[in-house]
Amino acid sequence: MNLETWRSFTPEQARTTIRNGHTGTTSGWSDGWAQANLLAVPREQAFDLMLFAQRNPKPCPLLDVFDPGARSSSRFKGDITTDVPAYRIYERGTLVAEETDVSGLWRDDLVAFLFGCSFSFERALIEAGIDMRHNAAGTTVPMYRTTIDCEPAGMFASSTVVSMRGVPADRVPDTVRICARYPAVHGAPVHVGDPGLIGITDLDKPDWGDPPVLREGDVPVFWACGVTPQAMVMQSRPEFAIAHAPGRMAITDIRESELITP
């Protein structure tokens, strides 16, 4: 199978392929369907996480929250414990394992949260003729810790993690305008220009992902990033958490067209 096949998959076909052994990225899969960041925490911490998401909608835009213990929902009709290519397991904020199936680790008190993913706004930008440099280079978008604090909630606090994409100066306004219409997938950028102003000392050394690809005349543009919930887990150390591995997302039954504001 190749990208053209993956691109045309229904969410159900994509999830079946993943369940049957695909462990790589889901970038480009299931055109037109929203992909999501996963974070599952025990019911005991779920109210605080929901409050954190409510207060920080740019890094944590909620697409769906499952019932406690549930492995699926009306917006994700697969099995969340087998249908994500790879998972990260955290105990008291420490990454202890990476797994491709967490059906044996799932607990009756775990609450799965799905957060919007930048793949959706990237597609909208590409359609508008704004290239994604990291796609052409075959790399993962660079992500950085910043000095932009999230609003804390209960036990949870974190700085905002951002992703960075280089955009030609004359396309920056279109980039902002287009992304602003997608609040459910991080929305408008949070910063344009000088990385030092948000605490990034060396653009070439991201905290996650690959070094940036910038062309002559590109302005660095920064978006709140779905890795923020994992940074929050590392900082706030809940007893247990399961997240997706970067780039290996949950493919939902939500159409991207539903995520555009009127």
Place this chain on the structure above:
Amino acid sequence: MNLETWRSFTPEQARTTIRNGHTGTTSGWSDGWAQANLLAVPREQAFDLMLFAQRNPKPCPLLDVFDPGARSSSRFKGDITTDVPAYRIYERGTLVAEETDVSGLWRDDLVAFLFGCSFSFERALIEAGIDMRHNAAGTTVPMYRTTIDCEPAGMFASSTVVSMRGVPADRVPDTVRICARYPAVHGAPVHVGDPGLIGITDLDKPDWGDPPVLREGDVPVFWACGVTPQAMVMQSRPEFAIAHAPGRMAITDIRESELITP
């Protein structure tokens, strides 16, 4: 004082006036600032309520959620136990009292939820030349129980309560277009036309508010309504809840202009 004075109040001035004894409606107060529906429930039920709001954003658009026990927040800088003109107290789903001050009833485990209010989209419609019939008549907008079920969450279930406004047939498209840009205050209407299709048998007998005011050529237009959380309390019977009295809202520090989608 008159409506022109109230209209020009800052949120702080409005809350002080209410704290000092105003017990009537807040319709028309603090032009440009969002007013909100209040529902406070114990921490034990707060996750379920948050899940209910997440799954039913049209009747329950979340503007803010306070920390457990808190009486204020960054988006409501007053005292939520004294700065709403009148409160309704529910015990196991039964309305047991109406009070003008609940500072003595507040508990350390109560979580206050603020939901968007139709006053905000009404102002936008009036600015577009779409009259609010009930304002001219000096009545309260009619509200109805419907057969449109909310998606349940944990202990909470409810049918959707709707408000109804008569709109000239040629202004219905503008009405939908304008309201769709305000998802945080109920958003686009949920139904246009025949009330029978959503289980309303007699338009002249609303479940809350006053009988409708319709002019020749008006189409009945229905919006999801902020009374839905109180209907949910009556149906699902949490141990304890405090809500605002209809039309007597919490005046927030959120600018209405922040609620418009890009």
